[in-house]
Structures are given as structure tokens and as C-alpha cells.
Amino acid sequence: MLHKPVLLAETIQLLNVQPHGVYVDATLGSGGHTREILNRLGPEGRVVGIDRDQEALERVERDLRDPRLLTLHTSFSRMARALREKGIQEVDGVIMDLGVSMEQLKDPERGFSFHSDARLDMRMDKTQRLTAEEIVNRWSQQKIERIIREYGEERYARPIAKAIIDERKKGPIYSCRQLAEVVQRIKRKRTRIHPATKTFQALRIAVNNELEELQKGLENSLEMLKKGGRLCVISYHSLEDRIVKRFFVDTEKKGLIKRLTKKPLLPTKEEIRDNPSARSAKLRGGERI
Numbered sequence: 001m002l003h004k005p006v007l008l009a010e011t012i013q014l015l016n017v018q019p020h021g022v023y024v025d026a027t028l029g030s031g032g033h034t035r036e037i038l039n040r041l042g043p044e045g046r047v048v049g050i051d052r053d054q055e056a057l058e059r060v061e062r063d064l065r066d067p068r069l070l071t072l073h074t075s076f077s078r079m080a081r082a083l084r085e086k087g088i089q090e091v092d093g094v095i096m097d098l099g100v101s102m103e104q105l106k107d108p109e110r111g112f113s114f115h116s117d118a119r120l121d122m123r124m125d126k127t128q129r130l131t132a133e134e135i136v137n138r139w140s141q142q143k144i145e146r147i148i149r150e151y152g153e154e155r156y157a158r159p160i161a162k163a164i165i166d167e168r169k170k171g172p173i174y175s176c177r178q179l180a181e182v183v184q185r186i187k188r189k190r191t192r193i194h195p196a197t198k199t200f201q202a203l204r205i206a207v208n209n210e211l212e213e214l215q216k217g218l219e220n221s222l223e224m225l226k227k228g229g230r231l232c233v234i235s236y237h238s239l240e241d242r243i244v245k246r247f248f249v250d251t252e253k254k255g256l257i258k259r260l261t262k263k264p265l266l267p268t269k270e271e272i273r274d275n276p277s278a279r280s281a282k283l284r285g286g287e288r289i
């Protein structure tokens with residue numbers, strides 16, 4: 001397993017796993033959090049593992065082979081309906097660990113990484129039609145600029161969008177490396193992070209409609225939680241964290257949730273040393289009242 005579960009002990013504690021409980025892992029990924037929940041469940045307990053990536057579900061099923069785990073191929077924005085279709089009306093806890101897994105990131109075929117010669121894909125769900133290649137080669141300059149600015153929080157959104165349009169006049173931009181080089185020509189300054197990081201983040205968010213998904217996923221989770229049930233969310237960048245924070249503040253005001261974390265829980269220095277991809281993680285939690 002490539003992916004190391006982030007903030008594992010903190011999340012499991014916040015989730016307050018009960019042996020007979022029914023839990024939803026809305027982002028099954030490599031099953032790191034699910035495995036730990038299963039360890040705390042008795043024979044009656046259940047985990048429903050959701051992912052929009054069919055390969056992830058198959059991998060975890062194969063690895064865990066646990067009859068208490070039910071996997072569902074869907075987006076977490078449609079979680080409530082999918083659970084009801086399986087006869088599950090309410091749950092004791094939901095965990096959402098946002099973004100992509102290491103398996104997805106490191107698979108050159110998936111097109112998430114700027115180091116790869118793979119086609120610009122970036123779909124978490126391979127059955128979806130929209131790809132990063134389509135955005136980069138077909139969308140207007142204005143639309144590309146807007147997503148790079150809004151989803152990438154990139155200062156150089158305008159010149160990058162223009163460079164993309166200029167490049168594609170010469171021929172289609174197919175590969176991740178090709179796009180990274182276009183961005184690099186605009187952002188020449190050496191920085192600790194790769195110059196194309198923000199542009200790639202923006203494309204990934206747009207391809208997977210991540211922010212809208214998140215808002216709906218949070219609402220779906222609230223709908224399914226029983227009284228006393230807990231929702232734990234790990235976010236990795238400020239756009240996500242803003243949505244999560246606002247959701248908990250708003251639902252607390254409405255008397256639906258009690259926040260369990262006024263300030264988000266962060267990884268320790270040791271965790272970041274062992275797993276650098278945990279460095280920007282923030283965990284927030286709330287209890288349905």
C-alpha cells in the first residue's frame with residue numbers, strides 16, 4: 001500500500017468508534033482509515049466504503065476481504081441515496097479524507113503528476129467524460145484563466161492561460177509534462193514547490209468538480225448521521241478547508257451540529273517527517289445533535 005493514512009489516530013479518536021456502529025468511509029482510497037475502524041468493530045459493526053474510483057474499491061476489497069465491509073462505487077455527493085438503496089437509513093459516523101490517494105497520484109496512467117508523459121487525464125472516476133486534456137485544449141482562455149485563478153489561487157493565472165492558448169495553436173497539449181513545461185516558461189523563479197503545482201491543482205479541482213462535490217458530500221453526511229453520530233473531515237488546501245469550516249459553523253448555528261474542533265487538528269512534526277504529503281492536512285469534526 002503506497003498511501004499512508006493521514007491523521008489516523010486523531011481521526012479514529014474523533015470518530016468515537018462503537019463496536020456495533022455503522023460507519024461510512026466516504027473516501028475509501030487505499031482503505032487506511034477503514035482498516036482501523038474495522039479493527040475496532042465487533043462482528044455486528046459495518047463500514048460502507050465509498051469511492052468514485054472503481055479500482056480503489058477493488059483493491060481494498062481484495063486486500064481486506066472483510067465481510068463487515070460493503071463497498072459502493074459512487075460520489076460522496078450522492079451518498080445518502082446510495083446508502084438508502086442499500087437499506088441503510090442512518091449511520092454512526094462519516095469520515096471524508098479529501099483529495100487523491102498516492103495510488104492515484106503515482107499511477108502515471110492517471111495523469112495527475114507533472115513529471116509524467118501520461119495524457120492529461122486527472123479523472124478520479126474513469127467513467128466520467130470530462131478530462132484535463134479537454135479543458136486544456138478546448139476551453140476558452142477566459143475559462144481557463146478563471147479556474148487557474150480561483151481553484152489554483154495562482155497569481156500568474158492570466159499569463160499561464162495565454163501561454164496555454166498560444167501553445168495549443170501549434171498543436172494539442174497532450175501530456176502532463178508538456179503542460180508543466182508551458183507553465184514553467186511563465187514561472188521561471190526557482191521555488192520549493194514545482195511551478196506547475198497550482199495549475200495542476202486547479203485542473204484537478206475542475207475535472208472532478210471537487211468543491212461542489214465537497215459541499216454536497218457534507219450535506220449528505222449530515223442527512224445520514226443519527227443523533228450523537230460524528231462527521232470527521234480531513235482537508236488539504238485552503239479552498240477545501242474554508243468550505244468545511246463554514247459548514248461546521250453554519251450547522252452549529254442552526255443547532256444541528258456541535259463542533260468538536262474549534263481549531264482544526266494538525267499532523268505532528270513526526271507524522272510530517274514520515275509522510276510529507278500530510279503536511280497541509282487539517283482535521284475538523286462535529287457531532288450531530
Ligand SMILES: C[S@@+](CC[C@H](N)C(=O)[O-])C[C@H]1O[C@@H](n2cnc3c(N)ncnc32)[C@H](O)[C@@H]1O
Nearest residue numbers: 005027029030031032033051052075076097100
Ligand atoms: C486521500 S484519498 C483517501 C485515503 C484513505 N483515507 C486511506 O487512508 O487510504 C481520497 C480518495 O477519495 C476519493 N474521492 C475523492 N473525491 C470523491 C468523491 N467526491 N466521491 C467519492 N470518492 C471521492 C478518491 O478517489 C480517493 O481514492
